[in-house]
Amino acid sequence: MADVMGKRILVIDDASLIRLYYRQALESAGFHVDEALNGLEAIEKLLLEPVDLVIVDVNMPRMDGMTFLKTLRRQGSPIAAIPALVTSTEAAPQDLDAARAAGANFYLVKPLAQDVLVQYARLMCAVSA
Amino acid sequence: MPADEAGGVNEDEFRRLCEFIYRRTGMVFTEAKRYYVERRMADRMLATGSTSFASYFARLRSDVRGEVEQFINAFTVNETYFYREEHQLQCLSADLLPRRIARPRANKTIRIWSVPCSTGEEPYSIAIWLLENWPQVDAYEIEILGSDIDTRVLDAARTGVFGRRALMRLSADLVTRYFEQTDDENWRLIDDLRQSISFSPVNLVEAAETRAHGAFDVIFCRNVLIYFDDASRRTAAENLYENLLPGGFICLGHSESMSRISPLFDVCRYSDAIVYQRPMERADG
Amino acid sequence: MPLVRKSTTPVDAPPSGLEALRAALASSSPDERWQAARALIDMPGGIALLGAGLATEADIRVREVIFTGIARNATPAGAALLLPLLRSEDASLRSGALDALAAMPAAMLAGRLPELLHDADPDVRLLACELARGLPSEDATRLMVDLLERESEPNVCAATVDVLAEIGGPQALPVLQRNAERFASSPFLAFAIEIAVKRISTTLDAGR
Numbered sequence: 001m002a003d004v005m006g007k008r009i010l011v012i013d014d015a016s017l018i019r020l021y022y023r024q025a026l027e028s029a030g031f032h033v034d035e036a037l038n039g040l041e042a043i044e045k046l047l048l049e050p051v052d053l054v055i056v057d058v059n060m061p062r063m064d065g066m067t068f069l070k071t072l073r074r075q076g077s078p079i080a081a082i083p084a085l086v087t088s089t090e091a092a093p094q095d096l097d098a099a100r101a102a103g104a105n106f107y108l109v110k111p112l113a114q115d116v117l118v119q120y121a122r123l124m125c126a127v128s129a
Numbered sequence: 130m131p132a133d134e135a136g137g138v139n140e141d142e143f144r145r146l147c148e149f150i151y152r153r154t155g156m157v158f159t160e161a162k163r164y165y166v167e168r169r170m171a172d173r174m175l176a177t178g179s180t181s182f183a184s185y186f187a188r189l190r191s192d193v194r195g196e197v198e199q200f201i202n203a204f205t206v207n208e209t210y211f212y213r214e215e216h217q218l219q220c221l222s223a224d225l226l227p228r229r230i231a232r233p234r235a236n237k238t239i240r241i242w243s244v245p246c247s248t249g250e251e252p253y254s255i256a257i258w259l260l261e262n263w264p265q266v267d268a269y270e271i272e273i274l275g276s277d278i279d280t281r282v283l284d285a286a287r288t289g290v291f292g293r294r295a296l297m298r299l300s301a302d303l304v305t306r307y308f309e310q311t312d313d314e315n316w317r318l319i320d321d322l323r324q325s326i327s328f329s330p331v332n333l334v335e336a337a338e339t340r341a342h343g344a345f346d347v348i349f350c351r352n353v354l355i356y357f358d359d360a361s362r363r364t365a366a367e368n369l370y371e372n373l374l375p376g377g378f379i380c381l382g383h384s385e386s387m388s389r390i391s392p393l394f395d396v397c398r399y400s401d402a403i404v405y406q407r408p409m410e411r412a413d414g
Numbered sequence: 415m416p417l418v419r420k421s422t423t424p425v426d427a428p429p430s431g432l433e434a435l436r437a438a439l440a441s442s443s444p445d446e447r448w449q450a451a452r453a454l455i456d457m458p459g460g461i462a463l464l465g466a467g468l469a470t471e472a473d474i475r476v477r478e479v480i481f482t483g484i485a486r487n488a489t490p491a492g493a494a495l496l497l498p499l500l501r502s503e504d505a506s507l508r509s510g511a512l513d514a515l516a517a518m519p520a521a522m523l524a525g526r527l528p529e530l531l532h533d534a535d536p537d538v539r540l541l542a543c544e545l546a547r548g549l550p551s552e553d554a555t556r557l558m559v560d561l562l563e564r565e566s567e568p569n570v571c572a573a574t575v576d577v578l579a580e581i582g583g584p585q586a587l588p589v590l591q592r593n594a595e596r597f598a599s600s601p602f603l604a605f606a607i608e609i610a611v612k613r614i615s616t617t618l619d620a621g622r
């Protein structure tokens with residue numbers, strides 16, 4: 001667990017049970033987890049404290065996931081470069097392209113299995129296996 | 130996870146409470162505020178005769194006898210005093226006004242709005258703070274307006290008499306310079322200051338009323354949007370946006386976030402505060 | 415003393431009259447369109463004009479004021495404009511419409527919800543669950559239980575469970591327990607159902 005010590009993840013999803021599910025998996029793996037319900041809240045939290053990874057859903061109120069990503073990528077350093085894992089109920093190729101264009105690093109269909117989530121988190125936080 | 134002693138809540142319960150309050154009011158409670166939140170909740174549980182988190186939470190969610198407002202009241206602490214939330218005043222002189230004056234502007238008057246102003250502590254605090262802490266204060270005309278929906282508090286604000294508690298954060302030196310003691314327990318703001326702030330009624334949800342106040346460089350709108358329902362809150366935020374000059378700033382209460390209320394504003398982080406900004410003039414892009 | 419009192423110049427009011435506002439709504443300045451959109455909300459015929467503009471409006475701030483206006487206006491005509499947007503390809507139109515519908519008085523939508531919850535499109539059913547959250551607990555429970563009983567899409571089931579976990583009443587327990595078995599091999603759903611059952615049971619116990 002020592003290798004993930006101090007790695008911080010922000011989970012951004014409107015659904016509280018999804019956030020709880022991801023939190024449990026990630027905390028068990030040793031990550032520090034914070035949550036946001038929408039893209040705007042997420043930007044504010046990131047301005048106060050950057051993280052090593054954001055996991056963001058496409059469908060959220062106030063500011064959807066794609067808009068959030070574009071806003072994030074326009075911010076200054078260091079938050080603009082935070083790796084982003086996008087989740088969605090959609091799986092069509094154009095959604096994947098849209099996500100990539102918005103600045104996503106990975107795009108996965110939800111809900112994620114907990115072990116897949118942890119695997120991606122370790123990868124994207126550049127944690128050695 | 131088991132609940133703590135009576136009044137304590139477990140992780141899951143605390144998170145659910147925070148989420149409900151955020152969705153309903155836009156208030157954000159961080160882990161740092163946890164003890165404070167638990168204490169306030171314990172007070173409300175006692176007041177409502179709720180013997181468990183589950184029963185209190187059900188009551189809160191259904192807004193039984195206006196419990197949401199009662200809960201919010203417990204946090205906004207109706208008592209107001211001078212130099213409350215000093216970090217925002219610090220941000221005003223250190224970050225917001227310097228940015229304002231860096232932009233070329235025909236009109237040299239800087240306009241600041243305190244709404245709701247209640248009995249006047251906030252607009253008068255802004256005035257005193259700027260006179261005392263902003264090096265450029267003499268180079269500009271500064272117009273400060275205070276507005277509230279409640280006309281009785283406006284009358285009190287114009288009178289400008291305050292008790293000991295309202296002045297508790299001010300140094301003896303500031304009290305001496307800006308107030309005249311009228312009796313054992315009361316101090317009156319000096320005429321110069323009292324007469325330089327305009328007070329007016331306003332309903333934030335009515336655009337015709339807000340428009341009449343003109344456009345501002347900075348608006349302080351603390352601890353009122355949380356009381357509105359979703360639709361009214363969004364409308365009030367839009368009215369406030371309209372009352373900002375391009376590039377102007379709005380400050381909310383320290384537990385409030387625009388993120389639940391409206392996406393119109395850009396969020397800015399300065400060392401002392403998070404504030405929101407109306408973007409500069411835009412073209413389609 | 416740098417502090418001054420001055421007479422106030424009010425903020426510019428938008429142009430008046432439907433025609434002037436229609437023209438302003440087509441302006442290349444987003445601020446002008448923003449102003450016009452706000453003014454049109456309260457005018458006869460204004461909502462229809464705005465609805466037409468919504469799908470083509472690219473500026474999020476202009477869209478936002480249109481959604482807010484419709485929400486605040488809270489009429490069946492406004493709701494009728496928003497409902498088709500739940501099917502939009504554009505995520506921000508979908509979520510904007512949903513937000514605006516959720517900001518309307520719950521009673522306004524109560525009549526439309528059963529229909530939405532039976533929609534052929536699973537995404538619409540999923541979004542409609544969010545609208546049920548604003549109803550009184552008994553009504554929301556009834557609708558979610560009904561949906562969960564007949565629903566085949568796991569993500570929609572997840573949405574019903576999320577609502578039940580927040581506001582579900584004891585009548586939901588039997589259907590949740592049945593679905594716990596049905597979804598035993600779906601890690602997230604199994605998790606969500608367990609949480610919902612636990613919370614409803616705790617509330618039940620607390621009430622005794």
